[in-house]
Amino acid sequence: MKNYLIKKIAPKLFLTFALILGLSMVSRADVIRLTVKEDLASCTGVAPMTCMQVKYKNSKNWELFYSQINGFKYEAGYRYVLLVNRTKRKNVPADASAYIYTLKKVVKKQKMQTQTSPWDFVVKHKWKLIQMNGVAQSNSPVYFTFDSANKRIAGKSGCNNFFGGFERNGNSLSFKQMGSTMMACSDELNKLEHQFLTAIGNQAFTYDVADQTLNLYQNNKLVLMFGTMQ
CATH class of the missing domain: 2.40.50 (OB fold (Dihydrolipoamide Acetyltransferase, E2P))
Known part of the structure; x- marks a missing residue:
């Protein structure tokens, strides 16, 4: 009789145990x-x-x-x-x-209403440096915005602020009369700042907007890539 009860109850106990184990392995x-x-x-x-x-x-x-x-x-x-x-x-x-x-x-x-052209999208956003000369820039402090009405550009080149003018013709974009403040910076920021201002300062590029990034080219080579900021 005892063995009969064990054989009858065992499958039910096993099923209950399996259900409890399965539930414990799956988060709600x-x-x-x-x-x-x-x-x-x-x-x-x-x-x-x-x-x-x-x-x-x-x-x-x-x-x-x-x-x-x-x-x-x-x-x-x-x-x-x-x-x-x-x-x-x-x-x-x-x-x-x-x-x-x-x-x-x-x-x-x-x-939702979409932008009428890539340039409308560009001037709407703040742009953060994410790649320079083929090197990814993680957590870069470099960013800028365009003032389309006054044809001005301004932002941060590292620890200093920078500014200047720009001209756009079709997909061509050039920067001119670039300048910056002169605060003291760490060696790391000095190096980044020098590289960025050299790359962008008084230079001419072609540009495009792809996958929410602003890309600047010289001689068909990607020089600078920027991503949108909040």
Whole structure:
């Protein structure tokens, strides 16, 4: 009788144990609401790339989103409101997000007004140096903006501010009358600043905008690459 009961109960106990073990290995998914911006932004992971810009439920500003959302097909020019399942990973691989994101529902998809030309996009944004003479510039302090109405450029070349004028004709862009402040800097910033101002100062380039980056060329060679800043 005893052996009979053991044989009858054992499969049920095994099934219960298996279910408990399986549940313990899978994290519970949280449902979060994300607003996805209509354009991408430059970001740096293992290498320079582009990321979606999102707002969470309590976000005031757009935040860079370094992960992918499984099942979501992003289309530039549209702003999305999404419900997303967010599951925490048990063992997080190197250089990977702590979460897995999976689309639950597209709540809203809205067509947004797009820029009429690449140059309209250029003058709208602040640009951060991400590559110079083929060398990636991670966490670079160098950035600038264009004042299209007055044909002026201004920004930071390291620890100093720089400024000057520019001329644009089609896809040609030239800089002139460049200058900067003269604050004391570290040797590292001095070197970066000298390289950047030499590369851009009173120089002529052709330019294009690709994958949310502003690229400056000389003799068909990429000299400077900039990404958009918040």
